[in-house]
Amino acid sequence: MANKFGVTLGQIVLGNGSNEIIELIGHAFLREGDQVVTAEHAFVVYKLMATLFGAETIEVPDPGLVHDLDAMLAAITPRTRELFIANPNNPTGTVVSMEALDRFMDKVPDHVVVVLDEAYYEFLDNPPDTMKYVREGRNVILLRTFSKIQGLAGLRIGYGIGPEELITVLHKTRQPFNANAIAQAGAVAGLADEEHQNRTKQITDEGRTYLQDEFGKMGLEFVPSYANFVLVKVGDGNLVFQKMLDKGVIVRAMAEYKLPDWVRISVGTMEQNQRCIATLKGILGK
Numbered sequence: 256m257a258n259k260f261g262v263t264l265g266q267i268v269l270g271n272g273s274n275e276i277i278e279l280i281g282h283a284f285l286r287e288g289d290q291v292v293t294a295e296h297a298f299v300v301y302k303l304m305a306t307l308f309g310a311e312t313i314e315v316p317d318p319g320l321v322h323d324l325d326a327m328l329a330a331i332t333p334r335t336r337e338l339f340i341a342n343p344n345n346p347t348g349t350v351v352s353m354e355a356l357d358r359f360m361d362k363v364p365d366h367v368v369v370v371l372d373e374a375y376y377e378f379l380d381n382p383p384d385t386m387k388y389v390r391e392g393r394n395v396i397l398l399r400t401f402s403k404i405q406g407l408a409g410l411r412i413g414y415g416i417g418p419e420e421l422i423t424v425l426h427k428t429r430q431p432f433n434a435n436a437i438a439q440a441g442a443v444a445g446l447a448d449e450e451h452q453n454r455t456k457q458i459t460d461e462g463r464t465y466l467q468d469e470f471g472k473m474g475l476e477f478v479p480s481y482a483n484f485v486l487v488k489v490g491d492g493n494l495v496f497q498k499m500l501d502k503g504v505i506v507r508a509m510a511e512y513k514l515p516d517w518v519r520i521s522v523g524t525m526e527q528n529q530r531c532i533a534t535l536k537g538i539l540g541k
C-alpha cells in the first residue's frame with residue numbers, strides 16, 4: 256500500500272473497516288465537551304462516534320445535499336477538534352471539488368484534524384489529489400476502504416493515511432490485532448487486481464446511468480451521484496422500503512438521515528437494477 260500510494264509505512268494505519276478508524280480518531284482526539292463538525296446529511300457514523308466520546312456534533316446545512324465547505328469553516332470554534340468531509344458522501348453521493356478543498360485547506364485552523372473520508376474515491380472519474388495534503392504534512396487523515404470498489408465489506412478492512420505524527424497517535428489507540436490476516440490477504444490481492452476494480456467501476460457507471468435515467472422517466476427526483484448508489488425521492492421511504500423488502504429487493508430507507516421521503520438504492524448488476532426498477536414501478540403504480 257505504501258508503494259502504491261507513494262507514502263511511508265508510518266503514514267498508514269489499518270482498521271477493522273474504515274469505520275474503526277473513525278473510532279480511533281475519536282479515541283485519539285476527542286474529550287467530553289469537544290466539538291465535531293460535519294455536514295447535515297453526512298455519513299451518520301461521525302455523529303455516533305462523537306456521541307460515544309461525549310463530544311457535540313455541529314451539523315452544518317448542506318444546500319442541494321452538497322457539503323458547504325465555507326459554512327463548515329465558519330462553524331469551527333476553539334472547541335472543534337475534528338471536521339469530517341465525506342467525498343463522495345454517503346448517502347447523498349455528492350462531491351466537493353479539488354478547488355473547493357484547496358481553498359478550505361488553506362483556511363482551516365491548526366487545532367482541527369480534517370478527516371477526508373474517501374470510501375467511494377475509486378468510483379470517481381477525476382479523483383482529487385488529496386494525497387498531496389499528506390505529503391505537505393497537513394493536519395489531515397484520509398480514510399479509504401476495501402469495502403466498496405473491491406467489494407470486501409464482509410472482510411472488514413479499511414485504512415487511514417496521514418502525516419506520521421497523526422498516524423502514530425492512532426496506532427496507540429488500536430487493539431494490537433485489529434486487522435486480521437485473512438482480511439489483509441484479501442486487501443493485498445484486491446489492491447493488485449486492477450482489472451476487477453475497472454470492471455466494477457464500469458458496471459457501476461452503467462448501472463448508475465440506467466437507474467438515474469429510469470428515475471427521470473418515472474418523474475422521480477434524484478440526486479445525481481458520484482458513488483455506487485443513488486438517493487431518490489419516492490414519497491414514504493419507510494413504506495417503499497418495506498414493500499420492496501416484501502418483494503425481495505432491499506433498498507435503504509433514509510428517515511434516520513432526516514430524509515423520510517427518500518430511499519438510497521445501491522447499483523447492482525444490470526439484471527438486479529432492472530428488477531429493482533420493475534419492483535419500484537409496481538409499488539409506485541408508475
Ligand SMILES: Cc1ncc(COP(=O)(O)O)c(C=O)c1O
Pocket residue numbers: 271272273274275298341343344345372374399400401402408411412413
Ligand atoms: C462514507 C463512508 N465512510 C466509511 C464507511 C465505512 O466502511 P467500512 O467500515 O466498511 O470500511 C462507509 C460505509 O458505508 C461509508 O459510506
